[in-house]
Amino acid sequence: MIPVPLDEVLSLAAGLEQAGRGQAAGRLADHILAVQPNQPAALHLKGVVTAAQGDAASAAALIEQAIRHGLEEPHYYRNICAIYERLGRLDDALAAGRRSVQLDPTNAESYHNLTVVHARRLDLDRAIACARTALRLDPSRPGAHMALAEALLTQGRFQEGWREYEWRFRLPGAAAPLPDTDRPQWDGTEMPHDRLLLIADQGFGDVIQFCRYIPWVRTRCPNIAVAAGPEMQAFIRQVAPDLPVFADWRHCPPYAAYCPLSGLPLRHGTDLTNIPAPIPYLSADPVRAARWRARLEGLRPRNHRAVGLVWAGRTTHPNDRNRSARLARIAALFSVPATSFIALQKGPGLAEAARLFGRAPLFNVSAEANDFADTAAILNELDLLITVDTSVAHLAGAMGRPVWLMLPHAPDWRWLLNRTDSPWYPTVRLFRQAKPDDWEGVACSVAAALMAHAPQSPVSATP
Numbered sequence: 001m002i003p004v005p006l007d008e009v010l011s012l013a014a015g016l017e018q019a020g021r022g023q024a025a026g027r028l029a030d031h032i033l034a035v036q037p038n039q040p041a042a043l044h045l046k047g048v049v050t051a052a053q054g055d056a057a058s059a060a061a062l063i064e065q066a067i068r069h070g071l072e073e074p075h076y077y078r079n080i081c082a083i084y085e086r087l088g089r090l091d092d093a094l095a096a097g098r099r100s101v102q103l104d105p106t107n108a109e110s111y112h113n114l115t116v117v118h119a120r121r122l123d124l125d126r127a128i129a130c131a132r133t134a135l136r137l138d139p140s141r142p143g144a145h146m147a148l149a150e151a152l153l154t155q156g157r158f159q160e161g162w163r164e165y166e167w168r169f170r171l172p173g174a175a176a177p178l179p180d181t182d183r184p185q186w187d188g189t190e191m192p193h194d195r196l197l198l199i200a201d202q203g204f205g206d207v208i209q210f211c212r213y214i215p216w217v218r219t220r221c222p223n224i225a226v227a228a229g230p231e232m233q234a235f236i237r238q239v240a241p242d243l244p245v246f247a248d249w250r251h252c253p254p255y256a257a258y259c260p261l262s263g264l265p266l267r268h269g270t271d272l273t274n275i276p277a278p279i280p281y282l283s284a285d286p287v288r289a290a291r292w293r294a295r296l297e298g299l300r301p302r303n304h305r306a307v308g309l310v311w312a313g314r315t316t317h318p319n320d321r322n323r324s325a326r327l328a329r330i331a332a333l334f335s336v337p338a339t340s341f342i343a344l345q346k347g348p349g350l351a352e353a354a355r356l357f358g359r360a361p362l363f364n365v366s367a368e369a370n371d372f373a374d375t376a377a378i379l380n381e382l383d384l385l386i387t388v389d390t391s392v393a394h395l396a397g398a399m400g401r402p403v404w405l406m407l408p409h410a411p412d413w414r415w416l417l418n419r420t421d422s423p424w425y426p427t428v429r430l431f432r433q434a435k436p437d438d439w440e441g442v443a444c445s446v447a448a449a450l451m452a453h454a455p456q457s458p459v460s461a462t463p
Helices: 008-019 022-033 041-053 056-068 074-087 090-103 108-120 123-138 141-156 157-172 206-218 230-239 261-268 288-299 327-335 348-355 370-381 389-399 437-450
Strands: 195-200 225-226 259-260 307-309 339-343 363-364 385-387 402-407 429-432
Touching: 008 022, 022 041, 022 090, 022 195, 041 074, 056 074, 056 288, 074 090, 074 108, 074 402, 090 108, 090 123, 090 157, 108 123, 108 141, 108 225, 123 141, 195 206, 195 389, 206 225, 206 389, 230 370, 259 261, 307 348, 307 370, 307 389, 327 348, 327 437, 348 363, 363 370, 389 402, 389 429, 402 437, 429 437
Parallel strands: 195 225, 195 259, 307 339, 307 385, 339 363, 385 402, 402 429
Antiparallel strands: none
């Protein structure tokens, strides 16, 4: 027997979960389920807690059991929709999301969930419609604004997309671009005398992509300082050698206004016709490049081309489960003759290299590449880079090096739709999945393209 009324225990457990005390909430749910194994509310709560702990498959099974044994509750379908999306079960996610809005057509979160599912299915018109509905119901919902921004930008609808993209810093858990300040964000107007502070925000790839705007900013604001992490400072100095660049906020000079680098496309009025792209705008250090040239020549057999390879990105990236591949799933690449692959992979994915065998050798130089300067030097000496969507792709593109980029079915917004080229990086060639999670298919396309290029012929970004 449960010593207190069930409703009180469920209410207490739900309060604990909402307060961020998931383990305590899960233990209470377990006590209920020990007495009533099919109690729907406890099953649902346990599923929510389990999902937050990272076990999406078990969470889905728990909420499915709750739905089978309970009344149709809109929040059951709303939550399992998001879990199905995380698992890549997009048809199930779509069905659950639609049922949640049928049961409660006034809930903004349900429409937001549907926005994400439609975007993953590349049904961007429906994604945009759902995002707009979510925002009519809750105009202050950052996630819906960002989902709308990404769908619009992916379609090349930059004018509205950049405006919506300004909501990115209001997302739950998003890091502020700088400490609290009473200084305003720059609106793009000229500041001939006052200092503007630029902030290298978001990931390394974003910094590389958007630092191209700094020369344009200087035509409007000659007095600039840049806040950037140590990994990116050398590249910032390449596009603006005389700017003060600092990594510690204690060294920040006085400034009249600020702007994140990722906000510069909005201020610039960027569309598909006017992306500033003086490619290359980054380059390798010649001394390091010469050292790596000798190192790579000693690795690859004679008459082999050297092809860099990155198959997984940073695991903490919010979309890593879609953009990263397992090495075994792109093994078709290793059937290509007269090719030596140079692994530039970092992080946990590198361990997969030891388990792979194929016709083409895979040489691991990652441990010898200490920083982005080494990576740039390696890229300078390669015939080609093949990679998933990571910062290395941006670096190679900014250097004007040939890049073949393997994209998930629903790509990041910057790679747009239905094209094999990129207006951001003219030397990048895009290979897209024909259906979700089809890494084998995209790898076969890349392997066929490699076969079509003789090792001695130059690799281009065009098919």
